[in-house]
Amino acid sequence: MKKYLKTILATATTVACLSTPIQAHRLWLLPSTFTLSGDTQWVTVDGAISNDLFFPNHVAMSLSDIHITAPDGSKAALQNGAEGKFRATFDIELDKQGTYRLAELGATYFARWQENGEPKRTRASLDWLIEQGITKKDSVKLMKAARRVETFVTLGAPSDVSANATGQGIELIPVTHPNDIYVDEAATFKFEIDGKPASDLQVTVIKGHDRYRDNSNEMQFTTDANGAISFTLPEAGRYWFSTSTTRGKTEEKGITMARRVAYTLTIEALAN
Amino acid sequence: MRTILTLAGASLMMEATAIADTNITIELPRIHVAEYHRPYVAVWLAQPNHKVIANLAVWYQQHDGEEGEGKSWLKDVRQWWRRSGRKLDLPIDGISGPTQAPGIHEVSIPQGNDPFKNLPAGDYILNVEAAREVGGRELLRIPFTWPADGPITQTMSGSTELGDVTLTVDATN
Numbered sequence: 001m002k003k004y005l006k007t008i009l010a011t012a013t014t015v016a017c018l019s020t021p022i023q024a025h026r027l028w029l030l031p032s033t034f035t036l037s038g039d040t041q042w043v044t045v046d047g048a049i050s051n052d053l054f055f056p057n058h059v060a061m062s063l064s065d066i067h068i069t070a071p072d073g074s075k076a077a078l079q080n081g082a083e084g085k086f087r088a089t090f091d092i093e094l095d096k097q098g099t100y101r102l103a104e105l106g107a108t109y110f111a112r113w114q115e116n117g118e119p120k121r122t123r124a125s126l127d128w129l130i131e132q133g134i135t136k137k138d139s140v141k142l143m144k145a146a147r148r149v150e151t152f153v154t155l156g157a158p159s160d161v162s163a164n165a166t167g168q169g170i171e172l173i174p175v176t177h178p179n180d181i182y183v184d185e186a187a188t189f190k191f192e193i194d195g196k197p198a199s200d201l202q203v204t205v206i207k208g209h210d211r212y213r214d215n216s217n218e219m220q221f222t223t224d225a226n227g228a229i230s231f232t233l234p235e236a237g238r239y240w241f242s243t244s245t246t247r248g249k250t251e252e253k254g255i256t257m258a259r260r261v262a263y264t265l266t267i268e269a270l271a272n
Numbered sequence: 273m274r275t276i277l278t279l280a281g282a283s284l285m286m287e288a289t290a291i292a293d294t295n296i297t298i299e300l301p302r303i304h305v306a307e308y309h310r311p312y313v314a315v316w317l318a319q320p321n322h323k324v325i326a327n328l329a330v331w332y333q334q335h336d337g338e339e340g341e342g343k344s345w346l347k348d349v350r351q352w353w354r355r356s357g358r359k360l361d362l363p364i365d366g367i368s369g370p371t372q373a374p375g376i377h378e379v380s381i382p383q384g385n386d387p388f389k390n391l392p393a394g395d396y397i398l399n400v401e402a403a404r405e406v407g408g409r410e411l412l413r414i415p416f417t418w419p420a421d422g423p424i425t426q427t428m429s430g431s432t433e434l435g436d437v438t439l440t441v442d443a444t445n
Contacts, residue, residue: 035347035350035353036344036347037343037344037345037346037347037353037357037358038340038341038343038344038346039341039343040341041340041341041344156358157358157359158358180354182354270350270354272351
């Protein structure tokens with residue numbers, strides 16, 4: 001978590017900059033295998049924040065806030081965890097039939113204010129902002145950016161994962177199961193914010209290995225009134241879904257602030 | 273080579289005619305590669321909309337080896353895994369068996385046995401899918417109509433992991 005406490009000393013501040021703090025890089029979890037057969041199996045999962053998908057080339061994901069939910073809703077253990085320079089990695093032993101939900105949750109707090117006529121901004125923990133007296137400054141604007149970086153792995157037949165939803169932030173409520181995506185077949189995902197359908201979310205979809213293409217060929221979708229998008233993936237491979245929005249307010253430690261929520265998902269599409 | 277295989281296939285079928293109304297011969301080609309493993313093979317009957325009627329054969333490594341469970345690679349027979357395998361509790365008597373060597377193999381369903389006993393009239397697909405460790409994967413889909421007006425003999429040839437696959441149905445019903 002320490003690495004997120006780093007203060008960013010920026011001389012120029014723009015609203016756009018502050019409102020899109022998470023899109024600067026791509027956060028992802030990538031399992032070694034998405035679909036498995038047998039009684040007891042293992043997957044190795046990589047986590048990184050990178051420019052290219054899925055090449056770790058910026059900074060490793062922190063493993064301090066990884067949540068692994070087994071098909072029965074119980075917590076599964078993160079094993080052999082290690083944070084490298086560019087990539088974090090861990091193993092999971094799968095011993096229950098069904099779908100495991102793997103998520104990295106985290107939050108960063110942003111503040112911007114005027115000091116002696118100079119615009120200032122910083123990114124830190126809320127405790128640090130309070131300690132420094134920044135939350136009490138006259139002109140301060142505060143925002144909490146909460147994220148869920150997710151992927152799914154299935155041993156045997158896929159199981160319902162929406163039963164394990166937390167009702168906090170952006171969550172995927174699958175209509176088509178995330179481990180049941182096939183080339184040229186229409187699929188539907190629904191998104192919720194705090195347990196309610198998230199309409200008008202902009203969802204970006206990018207196929208992995210963009211490093212070997214001149215264009216990312218990203219696809220854009222907008223959720224409908226039910227929070228749903230329908231999509232058809234053109235090629236077999238691994239895909240990254242990403243969405244975020246600044247909506248509503250949140251209160252923490254007696255401080256009311258703007259709230260940004262972000263969500264990313266890694267899935268694979270198989271050829272028939 | 274071709275003649276020998278045909279003769280071998282014919283003799284198998286002649287033998288089979290006496291006891292079976294539905295016969296499937298599956299040729300697993302000999303593949304000359306540095307590292308060869310016998311393929312995992314699934315044979316199943318489905319409707320054109322992919323609804324599975326019955327599994328007819330699943331050949332996979334029955335024991336656990338140095339590399340883990342034999343069932344670990346069932347998911348690589350990926351169309352079968354999607355449509356049926358992942359919902360099954362293997363092994364299944366009379367359906368699952370060990371992997372097979374290159375050559376011609378036979379799956380016979382005697383008259384009056386499931387799934388053909390009460391099979392409703394309609395269009396069906398015989399699916400044969402093979403996936404080989406450190407190798408490729410191939411799926412053949414042979415369409416046929418049930419019941420047949422006359423005897424059915426349908427052959428489809430694979431190009432990589434499967435050779436000739438022949439479905440033969442006697443029209444004695």
